[in-house]
Amino acid sequence: MRWCSRILGVWLLLLAGSSVQAQQTGPGDGDIVARGEYLARAGDCIACHTAPEGRTFAGGRAMPTPFGTLYSSNITPDRETGIGKWTAGDFYKSMHYGRFPDGGLMYPAMPFASYTKVTRADTDAIFAYLKSIPPVNQRNREHELRFPYDNRQLILGWRTLFFSEGEFKPDPTKSAEWNRGAYLVEGLGHCGMCHSPINALGGTSQSDAFKGGLIPMQNWYAPSLTSNREAGLGDWSIKDITDLLQTGISARGVVYGPMAEVVHNSLQYLNDADTKAMAVYLKGIAEASSPPPPSTTLPNTESSLLISLGKTVYDKNCASCHGMQGEGKPPHWPPLANNQSIEMQSAVNPIRMVLNGGYPPGTKGNPMPYGMPPFAGLLSDNEVAAVVSYIRTAWGNRGTPVSARGANELRSAPLN
Amino acid sequence: MFARAAASTAVIVTLAAFDGAAAQTANQPPDTMAARVEACTPCHGNKGEGTSDVYFPRLAGKPSGYLYNQLLAFKSGRRKYPPMNYLLEFLTDPYLQQMAEYFADQHPPLPPVAANDASQEVLQRGQSLVSRGDPQRQIPACGSCHGPTLTGMEPGIPGLLGLRPNYISAQLGAWRYGTRTAKAPDCMQQVAARLTEEDVTAVAAWLASRQAPVNLAPVPKGTYVLPFACGSESD
Numbered sequence: 001m002r003w004c005s006r007i008l009g010v011w012l013l014l015l016a017g018s019s020v021q022a023q024q025t026g027p028g029d030g031d032i033v034a035r036g037e038y039l040a041r042a043g044d045c046i047a048c049h050t051a052p053e054g055r056t057f058a059g060g061r062a063m064p065t066p067f068g069t070l071y072s073s074n075i076t077p078d079r080e081t082g083i084g085k086w087t088a089g090d091f092y093k094s095m096h097y098g099r100f101p102d103g104g105l106m107y108p109a110m111p112f113a114s115y116t117k118v119t120r121a122d123t124d125a126i127f128a129y130l131k132s133i134p135p136v137n138q139r140n141r142e143h144e145l146r147f148p149y150d151n152r153q154l155i156l157g158w159r160t161l162f163f164s165e166g167e168f169k170p171d172p173t174k175s176a177e178w179n180r181g182a183y184l185v186e187g188l189g190h191c192g193m194c195h196s197p198i199n200a201l202g203g204t205s206q207s208d209a210f211k212g213g214l215i216p217m218q219n220w221y222a223p224s225l226t227s228n229r230e231a232g233l234g235d236w237s238i239k240d241i242t243d244l245l246q247t248g249i250s251a252r253g254v255v256y257g258p259m260a261e262v263v264h265n266s267l268q269y270l271n272d273a274d275t276k277a278m279a280v281y282l283k284g285i286a287e288a289s290s291p292p293p294p295s296t297t298l299p300n301t302e303s304s305l306l307i308s309l310g311k312t313v314y315d316k317n318c319a320s321c322h323g324m325q326g327e328g329k330p331p332h333w334p335p336l337a338n339n340q341s342i343e344m345q346s347a348v349n350p351i352r353m354v355l356n357g358g359y360p361p362g363t364k365g366n367p368m369p370y371g372m373p374p375f376a377g378l379l380s381d382n383e384v385a386a387v388v389s390y391i392r393t394a395w396g397n398r399g400t401p402v403s404a405r406g407a408n409e410l411r412s413a414p415l416n
Numbered sequence: 417m418f419a420r421a422a423a424s425t426a427v428i429v430t431l432a433a434f435d436g437a438a439a440q441t442a443n444q445p446p447d448t449m450a451a452r453v454e455a456c457t458p459c460h461g462n463k464g465e466g467t468s469d470v471y472f473p474r475l476a477g478k479p480s481g482y483l484y485n486q487l488l489a490f491k492s493g494r495r496k497y498p499p500m501n502y503l504l505e506f507l508t509d510p511y512l513q514q515m516a517e518y519f520a521d522q523h524p525p526l527p528p529v530a531a532n533d534a535s536q537e538v539l540q541r542g543q544s545l546v547s548r549g550d551p552q553r554q555i556p557a558c559g560s561c562h563g564p565t566l567t568g569m570e571p572g573i574p575g576l577l578g579l580r581p582n583y584i585s586a587q588l589g590a591w592r593y594g595t596r597t598a599k600a601p602d603c604m605q606q607v608a609a610r611l612t613e614e615d616v617t618a619v620a621a622w623l624a625s626r627q628a629p630v631n632l633a634p635v636p637k638g639t640y641v642l643p644f645a646c647g648s649e650s651d
Contacts, residue, residue: 052493264506321445321454332445356499357455361506368511370445371455374499377469378458415498 036129039122042274043115043188044266048072058082058136063109066216068145070109078135091127092120097165105155107143108163114190117168117183174284181281184274189266194222194258195231210285214348219413220257221346226287229398230344233279234286241279246270247365249331253339256358256372257349264361303389303401306382310390313383317375318391326395332370337395347402350388351410354379381408449518455503456515465524470582477578479634480513480520481571485598485648487512495596526578526628534581534621542622545615555610558619560643561603566626568634572648575634576623584620592616599647606644 040046049072051060059074076082083091090101098112099105106112115123148154168187170179185191192209212224212231223231233241236252243250248263255263267275298306315324318336322328326337336342342350357374360366375384384407392399445451450462456475461467464475475483489495491504491512504512532539544550546566549557558576562568568575576584590596591608598604611619642649 260506329443329445356502359455359503359507362508362511367508368452368514369507370452371503373455373458374503375458376499415502 032125032128033132034129036125036127036132038269038271039126039188040129041266041269042184043118043126043190044262045075045126047261047265048109049075055134055136055138057130057133058138060138060141064217065109067149068143070107070143070145071141073140074136074138075130076133076136076138077131078137081137081139082135083130084135086127088124088127091130092123095123095126096120096167098159098163105152105159107152107155108158111190111193113163114187114192116163116165117187119167122188175280177277177280178284180274181277181279181284184270184278185281189278191225195225196222212346214346215258217414218258219348219410220352221344221348222258223341223344223346223349225282226285228286228340230340232286232340233283236283238276238279238283241282242272242275243331243365245278246272246275247331247363248360248369249334249366251330252335253341254331254334254360256353256360260358260361263363268361268363268365298401298403302403306386306389306401307393308386309383310386310388311394313379313387314390314394317378318387322391326391326397331366336391337397339397342391343397343399345400347388347392347399347406348410350391351384351402351407352413354384354388355407355410355413356415376411381405381411449514453515453518456519460519461524463522463524464519465522466527466578466580470580471586473583474526474578475519476522476524477632477634478520478574479568479570479572480516482568482574482648483516483519484513485572487516489598494598523632526632529625529627530580532581532621532625534618534625538618539622539625541615542618542620545611545619546622553610555607555615556643558623561646563635563640565629565631566623567629567632569639569649570634570637572646573634575632577626577628577632579624581617581620581624584623585616588616588619589613601645601647603642603644603646603648 046056048061048063049057049059051058051062051072054060055076057075059072061072063070063072074082077084079085086101093099093101094106094110095112095115095118097116098108098110143150168183171182174182194213194215195210196208196213210225212222212227214221226232228234240250240252244253244255245263245267247268248255248260270278314322321333322336326335326339328335328337353372355374355376357372359371360369362369379387381404385402385404388407389401391397393401456464459467459469459472460475464477466472466474466476486495487504488509490497490500491507493501534542545555546558549555549560559566561573562576563573566576587596588608588611591604592611594605596605608616
């Protein structure tokens with residue numbers, strides 16, 4: 001997904017490294033092409049490899065990263081500028097090892113650290129699909145990386161630290177459904193690209209997988225998928241999880257921001273069985289023990305003042321949709337009471353929702369979503385901090401107050 | 417704030433009307449476009465009439481084709497305004513079309529013409545450019561595309577009345593500098609590129625000083641022939 005890929009950048013330098021004839025798609029290949037299209041959706045290839053108003057999969061999307069701007073590559077079957085000369089083996093090498101046909105190293109914004117888990121049969125299907133789409137003659141744009149990040153040898157170091165090659169190994173102690181979900185979440189879904197803490201080198205360590213993190217450049221917080229105090233789904237019903245993944249809305253909460261992109265471009269297209277498998281797996285990885293409650297640095301008097309002002313702001317601006325008791329009108333107007341994304345230690349997401357509002361993605365299951373208005377122009381920093389402090393602590397919510405400064409800092413957060 | 421308060425009142429009234437008759441819907445938002453576009457109202461007003469912020473335009477009554485083109489342009493990032501780009505990025509085109517139709521169908525009254533501090537000279541220059549253009553500089557009269565009464569034409573040409581001078585000059589400036597663009601042939605960019613900064617100020621001041629005609633509706637498609645090709649009016 002491109003939001004995450006912006007962290008590191010992708011570099012598909014398309015050298016014609018092989019003289020092997022490109023595979024032709026012939027009669028009888030319809031099944032594998034259709035399966036490949038489905039799997040390409042699961043991998044959300046389109047989010048990065050298609051530019052706004054650009055041709056599908058022709059690349060050229062700018063991806064700002066802490067290291068400079070990268071431009072995604074053309075993965076249409078054009079022989080000159082795309083992957084038209086690649087073989088299925090070359091494609092597997094790119095997905096599994098993060099290497100170009102000539103052996104060159106890809107930047108890890110191409111999520112090969114996740115895609116390495118994908119089976120050869122599945123990468124072959126995706127390749128067959130990509131070979132079947134219309135070729136687009138569009139040359140890849142040079143990346144604009146700052147020194148020293150323009151030196152691709154640095155990737156070797158990154159790989160040593162953060163990349164372990166290897167296809168998904170099913171856990172025989174778990175059900176087939178759990179294993180299917182794990183395969184999708186850890187592999188093509190590359191959920192860990194956002195939902196894991198990112199360190200200064202732009203990598204995530206295995207032991208921190210799915211433990212949440214702030215998405216660099218975006219300033220959205222991708223919550224932990226293992227902690228029930230964040231986006232851990234341990235106490236969610238399977239139906240609520242599948243609703244959220246497939247339609248973008250659920251009785252427990254609604255997706256906005258970067259996750260709206262994932263649902264819009266990818267998850268809404270997955271079939272019921274795969275969605276349920278992901279839900280079973282995600283529910284399963286939630287940890288039983290909760291981390292300690294978050295602590296606050298705000299003095300008590302400031303907190304009480306904020307919360308008191310916050311109730312006034314809430315009753316006037318928010319209660320008409322979210323209810324006097326934060327009960328909302330789910331699934332369209334999400335509940336705020338007992339809503340993990342409001343309570344979690346990082347207040348980035350609730351502050352941003354108040355400032356910027358947002359629409360859940362338009363999906364087959366929810367084609368006409370209801371929107372949250374942006375309040376950046378209507379509320380002062382103090383009022384934003386107050387109302388966020390209020391919803392984080394009212395109705396039994398166990399979050400902590402936030403400061404006006406915390407609200408102010410997010411006014412300049414990038415919006416797209 | 418007034419807009420939000422009015423919106424909540426409307427919600428309460430709507431729910432009261434449903435009370436008892438359809439208990440199942442009592443816990444759901446109203447199944448209306450008005451409720452779905454509440455995200456638009458703090459900046460554009462409850463019925464798209466505009467708000468006190470001079471840079472946020474009135475949407476009500478503009479041709480739906482024009483509004484739809486703008487929504488598509490914000491969605492793709494062709495027209496750049498991050499708060500709008502962010503809101504629309506993951507909505508489907510058919511839904512954006514419905515939003516456009518919703519605001520095109522709203523007809524709140526135009527606000528009273530605000531006091532205008534432009535000099536008589538500036539206003540005259542504005543009037544001259546709007547009604548006659550400047551043939552020597554190949555500037556057409558605004559009315560030759562936006563209609564003799566400046567209320568626009570279906571499906572893609574907007575009316576020019578009911579907008580404030582700051583918004584008009586900001587948009588003309590954006591066309592001039594190429595930060596606002598539209599489908600080729602990009603007629604507005606061609607016209608705006610021929611305007612000077614003084615022209616823009618004068619046109620904005622004069623347009624904003626106009627009283628609204630009785631009938632604000634854009635005229636039907638094909639009512640008059642455009643003086644040149646325009647990508648926004650292609651279908």
